[in-house]
Amino acid sequence: MASVKGEKSAMSEELGMQEMITLKTIAETLNTSNDLSLMLDTVVGKLLELTGLTAGWVFLINERGDYTCVSDYNLPPALLRNDKEPMRTSTCWCVNRFKDGRLNHAVNIINCKRLVDAVEFQWGDTQDITHHATVPLRSGEKMLGLLNVAAPAKEHFSDTELALLQGVAYQIGSAMERMRLYRAEQRRADLYAKLGEFSAALGLAVNKCSNSEALSLKVVQLLGQHYDWPLAAIIQQKNGVYTVQAAYAGGIVRTLPSTTLSSEAANHMNRVINSHRAASLSAIEMTEIFTVCEPEKTINLLTSGIAAPLPYHTPGETGILVIGVGTPGPIQADREVLEALAEHITASWESLKLTENRRELARLEERNRLARDLHDSVNQILFSLSLTAKGAESMLSGSEQMYPVAEAMKDIRALSQEALKEMRALIMQLRPAGLEAGLLRALQEYGTSQGLQVVVDRAGMRSLPRNIEEALWRIGQEALNNVRKHAGVSSAEVILNLNDHEVMLTVTDHGIGGTNRPKASSGSSLGLSIMKERAESLGGRLEIVSSSRKGTTVTAVIPLPFESV
Template structure:
């Protein structure tokens, strides 16, 4: 057995030490897979993450032959596959040889590059306890089957990687909980202190307007009242962003409530059934917050339209206004902070974002997120 092989024992120790130090899943997978290939006869490998809906995603790969890496690993990302199918039906429990791989066969048949004699691969599920994350696949040129010793080694490495994924996810979950608690505390502090002070200034300025006889003084108090009211609206928007209320009532209602808080009238249109993971739901809410902020600050209108379409694979959100618009070619005129925030959030979900706008003809924000 492999445990009697000093080289394998050393390799497992090196991988374990590496995994214990990593805090990011992408870097961890890339590094662990690289070490596995360097210490064995395996020459290439790739990892699929598979979500609860059975959707597979190629998350990392090392030393792929040109046929498999062609066009952004197009053939590995599309088509059927025995290992993914067995994983989805919960029939893949341990490291196994794959008799045939439709994705590799499709890449070879397409003749898009040298497959370097990679025709078959071994696969093993990545899991921690009863929680499953995806698949680790490895291959070697001119190799149809790997022996039991190699499969057992692969299984041990997969167990280590699965445990590391679970540890990183738990750590991030704890960090997110701490961040939510801190945001809630900051929101309470802003509401109880700064928000109340601004409200008091507004009342004082209003009283100054009513009591002043001098027109210049009255105008000054009116300016103070207007500026303070604007600051109050900004503060309430900030508190909403720190501690969103209303998501328990659904994404659309929360977005509509936020628009009302900004003084906007939002017409909503829904296609499909909104049953999204909470992470996706909150992410979309944050993106729409930024979009509505831009409407209020830059569009010069008080009405907007919101469309959301949910399919089996993704969700499309459109925010449309008939305001001032802008020239996408003129980067200096863009509300860059808000737009960059939206772009960053969308990219974090591997989604796509686009703005369509023209001076005097309004703006449309398109966001598509897979799930």
């Protein structure tokens, strides 16, 4: 009796020693690499060698329940068919239990559904493997995947074997979490290193961009050059409408400013803007947002995305920076870097706006200089010419013999006075004055200076951005000039209509119209063409209606920023 007890004790001690050796060997193996696939292949092979089992495989399962076979060792031929298709597409009871949250410990599975299907559909040799043990891989409370091990004709695993497998699974789970953290830190370091390069390139590019559209194109191009994201895009929200301003996909940079996002995609963008932080987007949400973007193949390969708001300081206008992620894995580092990128892009955008303002101020200063020079030189010469012609006319008017010369002097005086009036109008156009008192008041005073009686009216109250007010001032000036030159009347009506979305300026006369008036669309009038270009440059339109009976109406409609009250 004592001899039997001794033998059992020795066997138990030997088994315990074998378990210790197995766990020690596995622990040493886990610390030999930071490459997940290589580590799992080595560990599974070593585990099978130490336990006497023959086949094993590991599934990683994400939060959505999608599984990937990341490691396998000595699979039977039936599971190797078509590049291991049964391990990629089929379902099984152990994965289903994992998704349902019913798999917390190492368990015996009655049989393997993949191998049952292999026998039923005659996929090939199963090497007499019918059952396997399933062990969940976890790190703390975080579930990572499954470890499956099997052997021919083995239909049951003892409690001791399951306990050993459970211990090995804990080691693997801890090693996987360590590798995940290591990869995340390594990626964070790489992303931040590229951030410096991107920022330097963007700083140089700002000086070469003439407008925000050009800057957006440059931004997505630089993102494609410096980062490995398969998709990068800037979405613009203006007056509640979202458009893809520029996108980088499949190695191609493109603009899609005329295509608006759907209501579902706009809701996703509103969520990002309201959060004021970078937010994750699912693959389905990315598809909804970028159905307008090509190539579709790139969009279909995305596993997720991240979007960060671009807090522009222009009223009614915001931007969203969106990237697509093509490989599963931790994206916290990508989210952090995207927020930093958003700050850099916003700063560059503001710098571009300041540059544009400086250019506009330089243009204003140059126009003022030209106005002063014209006033001090050509204007004075024309005035002197007019006075000289008048004096010569009065001296020659008393002699019948000099009558033809007197008439010529009279014509010279008339021409010089007309040229003087044109010059004064040009000077006033170059150097706008009176806008401090309001657009309508300025146009009324301008019309008076041109010999017109201008009746003004206003509907709605709202302040106008400086660039829109100046554009309307120029358009109104040219319209009044045309009334003076072509309408054959001395009066005009100017109406300014304002609402939440747009401003409409209308200049109407009841003079000569129809075919007697030049049209902007025909290109015969440079002034009217410039009026049209001014309106369209601000996203607006110019309409001209001319009739020989009713006169001519010029209407400029320009959209207003959403919050420019």
